[in-house]
Structures are given as C-alpha cells and as structure tokens.
Amino acid sequence: MTGFRALSVAIVKGFLRDRTSVFFSVVFPLMFLVLFGGLLADQGQSEVDLVQVGDVSLIDGLDGDAKAAFEDTFDVERSDDLAAALEEVRKGDADVAVEMRDDTLVAHYTQTDQVKAGITQGTLQAFVDGANVAQLAEAAGQAPAYALETERVEDDSIKTIQYYTPGLLGWAVAMSAAIGAAATIQGWRQTKLIRRLQLSPVSTRTVVAARISVTVGIALVQLVIFVGLAAVAFGLKLTGSWWMAVPLLVVGTLCFMSLGLLAGAVTRTTEGAVNAANFIVLPMSFLSGSFFPLDGAPTWLRAVANVLPLKHLNDGMLDVMVRGEGPGAALLPMAFLVVFTVVVTLISARLFRWDAV
Template sequence: MLLGFVRDRMTLFWAVLFPLMFLVLFGDLLTNDGAPKLEVAQVGDVAALDDMAPDAREALEQSIEITPATDEAKALREVRDGDLAAVITEEGDRLVVHYSQADQVTAARVRGTFQGIVDSANLAAAGGTPAFTLETQQVEDESLEPIQYVTPGLLGWAIAMSATFGAAVNLVSWRQSGLLRRLRLAPIRTSSVVLARVGVSVLVALGQTAIFLGLAVGAFGLVLSGSWPLVIPLVLAGTLAFLSIGLLAGSISKTEEGAVGLANFIVLPMAFLSGSFFSLEGAPDWLQAISRLLPLRHLNEAMLDVMVRGQGVEAIWAPMAILLGFAAVCSLIASRVFRWDA
C-alpha cells in the first residue's frame, strides 16, 4: 500500500507537495516584517508632523512617505482610487485623517499610525492639556458595510472557478466518451462548437454575477456605485481569460481527475495571490510582483474600482486588455496541444 501511494504521483502531489506550497506562501506572508510604506499627502501645515523631533521624524519616515499637496480635492480622489493611503490636514487642534476603507489592512495601519503620532505629541506637552485630538474620516460613505470590499474579490474567484473547471472537465469528459471525435466528424464547423462552449460559459458567468450581486444587495446590505454596470464587460473578459485556462488544462490532462487537479492547482493559489480572500498589503515584494502577473488580480481590482470606488470607463480599459490578451495567449497554446482523441 505504501509503495502504491509513493508511485501515484498525483496523490503524492496533493497529499504532500500542494500543502507544502501553501505552507511556504503563508509562512512568508505571516513572517514578513517589511510592510510597504504608507503613501500619505499632507495638505497645509500640520504641527503634529512639522514640529516632530528629528529622530522621531526619521523613525516615522521608515513606515510613511509624506508628500506635500496643495489640492485637497485631488488628493482625496487619489485616496478613493487607491493611489494614496491617506490625506492629512489640521483644523485647529484636530488632526484630520482621510482614508479609504476599501483596503481594510491599510486603513487599520493608517488609523493606528496617526493615533500614535497624536499620543506622542500630547505626551510631549508635558502635563498640560492635550495639544491635539485625532479625527478619522473615511472617504466613502461611512454607512457602507465590509461586504462592499469583500464582494468583488469573491465574485472574481467564483467566475474563475466556474470558467476554468467547466472547460477543463468538460473537454476531458467529451474526449474520453468519444463525443469530441463525433463532433469532429459531424457536418458542423469546429468554430461553431467552440463558440457554443464560450456562449455557455458567458451565460453561466452572467447568471453567477446576477445571483451574487442580488444576494449581496438583498441580504447583506451591498451598496453598488453608479458605475456598477461596468462589471458586465469585466465579467465577459474575465470569463474568456479563465475559459482559455480551462481549455489549456483540459487539453493537457488525460483524465477528469487530472483536469480537476490541474485546475485546482492553477485557480486556488491564484485566488490567494490575487487578494480574493484577504488584502496583500504588506506582502513581500516578490509576492506582489507575482500577483501583478495574474489575471485574477486585475479582474478583482477593476471590479473593486467600479463597484465600490465609483470609477468610470477609464478604470476598466487596462484590466480588460490584460484579460483579453491572457485569453488570446492561453487559447493559442491550447490549440497547439489540443487532442481530439484520448
């Protein structure tokens, strides 16, 4: 029995190597101390920052990059768009911190950091009344629930799972049952078969999106921005990208079990590395670099931009180009390794 287990490469991979891969991934995430600097804009004079002792200022700049700004409205837009972590202003004795709740890890770091700055400034007042108070203001509607920021990533993951698994498993199943061979001999063009499969995947993805958003709005208080319909072209482009990955996995795999395993190997790590389940803020640079190469990260971020941040068409052009380019490359490779017969 033990010898049979060792000889079964697929079982060995899923039982030992796949869990070890996640151990390495999470081990590096959880032990990484080099969180990236918070990019903050300072509008006007802020005494709590300007009057800091040189050594305290130097220590602060290890974790925050402070840039002077003159246009507060523009800086606040950059916070909404995710380009800045916060905007800092001073109103009398109040230090006002404007931040975005879209990335909850960054939001917590911003609030904690500036609470520490205010506490240090008040401690330096040496027994007098507190010199400053901290006021935090999120740039989005404060009535919004955490579901706003969770939904885009989970929807992206659901689309990736459905398109990849559906294409991979169906392709292998059709090959093993001889259906592909019969379709090849039938008086219909191959392009018609492919387009039919693409149409089914697109309809399933649109149905997923409707159910997902309907449940989130009706049961969990999701509030969609005015530009939320831009999710539809993103879903279409994302479906094509992951359908092509599924076709590639199905073209390579010889059995349904192998297709499922390969699809799992691709989609599950990608979901973690693309921020579908938690923010990658604070992840090491090498992991961030890998994440930016993955189509799911671009899909997730674009849906967050249009569903939560209220950005317009300009927010989806680049992600859609990346997704469609990914679909074209994977489809080309799949066409080269595709087999009609088992």
C-alpha cells in the first residue's frame, strides 16, 4: 500500500504540474459547459420575429389575455411590402411573415431552422383555433371564421442538407487551415528547419507561397468533396452565385491560417500548437452556426458570434450557395475576413520567435 500511495501521489503531482493536461482535462470541458449553458439557457423564452404584412384581422382583433399572450410570443414588425417581408424571412432576419387572404392567415416561413418553424406554425395555429373558439362562442352553429395556411419562402425542392453543407464545410476548412499552419510553424521551428530554409537558396516568399498554396488546394478539395457528396447522396442543389463560394473559401482559408500562425507563435511544442488551434476553432464552430442555428441564443452571445470570422464565412457561403444571393452577398464577409487576417498576421509576426525556447 505504501508503494501504491507513493506512486499515486507522484502521478497526481505530475498531472498537476502539466498545465496542458490540466487545461484540456478541466478548463476546456468547463468552457463548453459555459458555452452550451449560454446557448441553451433562454431557448424556451426567446420571442419569434414576425413580420405582419398589411392588415391582419385575426391579429388586430385580439384583445385581453389573447393579445398579451401574442405579444409575449411574437416580436412584431409591420410592413406593407410582401416581397420585402419574404426577403427578410429568406435571409434569416425574421422567422415568419404573415398576411391575410380573405379569412385565411398565411404564414411564410423558412426551412433554415425547422425546429423553430414547427414551433412557430404550432403557435400560430393555437391563436387561430382560439379566435375560432371565441367566434363560435358568440355565434353558435357558424363555421370557423379563420384558417391557417403555411408556405415556405424557399423553393419546394430545397432540402435540409442545403443549410448544413456550408456550415460544416466552413468548420472543416477552418480546422484544417488553423491546425495545419500551427503544426507547420511549430514543427519547423522545433526541428530548426525554418533556420535552414533561411540559409537555402529558396526565398522566404517562395516557402510561404508554397505553404499557402498547399493549404488553399486542400480547402478546394474539401469543397469539391463536400459539395459532390451532398449533391450525389443527399440531393444538394446549388443556387444563386454559388461560384462565389470559391474566392470566399480561399479568403477564409487564409484567415484561419493566420489564426494557426498565432497559435504556433505563442506555444513551444507542436502538440501545444495543435491544441491551441483546436481551442480557438472548435468553440468558434458552435458560436458560428456550423452545427445548429443561433436564433435561440441570448443577445450577448449572438453579438460575440458576429465578431468571429467563421460566422462570416458560414453566412457568406450560405447566401451564395443556398439562399440564391448574387455575388455582392460575399463581398462584405470577404472584406471582414481580409481585415481579420491582416490584423492577426501582424500580431503573430510580433509574437513570433525564431527559436522554440
């Protein structure tokens, strides 16, 4: 027992002295607890963004408890332009647009978040049923006054895979570019290869260009594989200026390479560089809509997501690949990614040291 106790104490001390092990065993999982706690804490309390087009007698006629319940459930924006309202829903700026066609309440929704779409339709149906019950109570024997009809703002051929492919592709490219750059810069520094390259007839510019070309080539192969598999196996259909996904993906790759350089610059081992890159990209993927929408997340968390490069990469690819947007939809995300790349690269250059220790 004495030997067992001594060995156990030694192992515990070794674990506690290894800061990397402590971080990835305790702090890293706790970070995800905080992340998911923030993402899911207000799921049941978030209002639905609704655009009311013109006069909607069913909504305008609500009073008392029904009106209060409606206002607690929906954040209502009024508009007289149906096309503009549908565009808001299509872009994800609103969850549903409603209009009246005779006695039918027509709800236009998006497939981007099918769970929220189902909840929205069920809630609207409840208000329609409530209005019918109130009307029947006043005039017994009459047929129900109102009906609900739902229409998708997207083409009927669009499937769920449309919305998951851009996000998962963005995450895959981000992971590959960041980890590849981090491992390369730290590995070359540890083995002194980076010093040898300085003494070789090959210029630094050539070395950097080669590394960037390989990483961008890998990203383009990922694009072909993702889109090809999604199209053949799951019925993915590209829309709009889908070809703009190529330059957008190239800029996104450079952006996450700069994050990998930062990870390599601030760490001392290859394993540490890879872990640091993982630490940057993996939580970012959850906050950028790669795996699920952020509509139910708290406002402060969505504000944080808006400054993350992966969020802009995902949104840009979603616009040009799925939402049918023109080339201009990719320009703003590309501009953000370029600025982010320049800033992070300058910081990385400032922190970089030629030797590992």
